[in-house]
Amino acid sequence: MSIVVTGATGHLGRLVVEHLLEKVPAEQITAVVRDEAKAAGFAARGVRIAVADYNAPETFGGLFSAGDKVLLISGNEFDKGRVGQHKVVLDAAKAAGVALLAYTSAPGTLTAALADDHKGTEEAIVASGVPYTLLRNGWYNENYTENLAPVLEYGAVVQAAGEGKVASAARADYAAAAAAVLTGEGHENKTYELGGDTAWGFAEYAAELSRQTGKEIVYNAVPVDAFVGILTGAGLPEPFAAILAGVDASIEKGELSGVTGDLSRLAGRPTTPIAESVAAALKG
Numbered sequence: 001m002s003i004v005v006t007g008a009t010g011h012l013g014r015l016v017v018e019h020l021l022e023k024v025p026a027e028q029i030t031a032v033v034r035d036e037a038k039a040a041g042f043a044a045r046g047v048r049i050a051v052a053d054y055n056a057p058e059t060f061g062g063l064f065s066a067g068d069k070v071l072l073i074s075g076n077e078f079d080k081g082r083v084g085q086h087k088v089v090l091d092a093a094k095a096a097g098v099a100l101l102a103y104t105s106a107p108g109t110l111t112a113a114l115a116d117d118h119k120g121t122e123e124a125i126v127a128s129g130v131p132y133t134l135l136r137n138g139w140y141n142e143n144y145t146e147n148l149a150p151v152l153e154y155g156a157v158v159q160a161a162g163e164g165k166v167a168s169a170a171r172a173d174y175a176a177a178a179a180a181v182l183t184g185e186g187h188e189n190k191t192y193e194l195g196g197d198t199a200w201g202f203a204e205y206a207a208e209l210s211r212q213t214g215k216e217i218v219y220n221a222v223p224v225d226a227f228v229g230i231l232t233g234a235g236l237p238e239p240f241a242a243i244l245a246g247v248d249a250s251i252e253k254g255e256l257s258g259v260t261g262d263l264s265r266l267a268g269r270p271t272t273p274i275a276e277s278v279a280a281a282l283k284g
Contacts (some may be wrong), residue, residue: 015175138195
């Protein structure tokens with residue numbers, strides 16, 4: 001039996017593998033990657049490396065074995081038909097007879113277009129008959145703290161979220177929860193709504209940035225169409241900018257503010273406050 005992590009050199013996947021290395025011997029872990037060179041560090045520590053691509057179904061042939069526990073980390077190629085990509089992994093997992101397929105999904109409350117691919121994937125997983133765990137990951141602190149340069153330059157947090165709140169957590173929190181599911185028992189056919197222990201608003205976020213930087217930083221709430229224009233002006237493709245703005249509209253409606261406690265329970269510790277992620281980002 002192996003624990004297999006797809007997308008293992010991505011932001012989240014890398015952290016999941018690190019958490020697994022604290023719990024099980026390296027030889028029990030398989031990291032699935034597209035670029036073997038990026039996984040050299042894991043290979044040096046004894047992790048098995050498998051090269052496969054969601055866009056090439058044949059690369060998943062024979063990759064899984066009966067009894068494996070698999071973490072399918074959702075793809076980030078929004079223009080490649082993500083449900084179809086995910087079905088490639090699902091079909092291979094079903095054919096092999098894996099013990100569990102865990103999938104990083106989106107909150108069940110999210111109505112933004114971003115959630116559509118996740119809902120389609122969830123439906124396929126449940127219909128397949130493969131034992132599953134749906135890890136409905138909320139928003140990451142890093143979605144904001146990794147892009148502080150323009151905020152600090154202009155002295156403003158600009159979002160289209162009104163007074164909406166986000167119950168976010170650090171990527172490492174979500175990774176710890178995934179590792180707990182992959183190494184634990186009793187998670188078959190369960191759905192977990194994962195998010196931070198506390199919901200915060202962007203005015204609070206701007207105030208926290210002001211406190212930690214000593215600069216005056218304000219929150220500018222803008223309409224959704226204006227936010228799309230700002231994002232495309234910063235170089236994002238318009239379809240992706242529209243997806244992000246759609247999430248902000250969902251935030252304003254309260255769709256990402258729910259606090260269930262599932263994440264801290266699975267991770268075995270409180271989630272990381274946004275202030276702590278801000279401090280880490282400012283340290284560089």
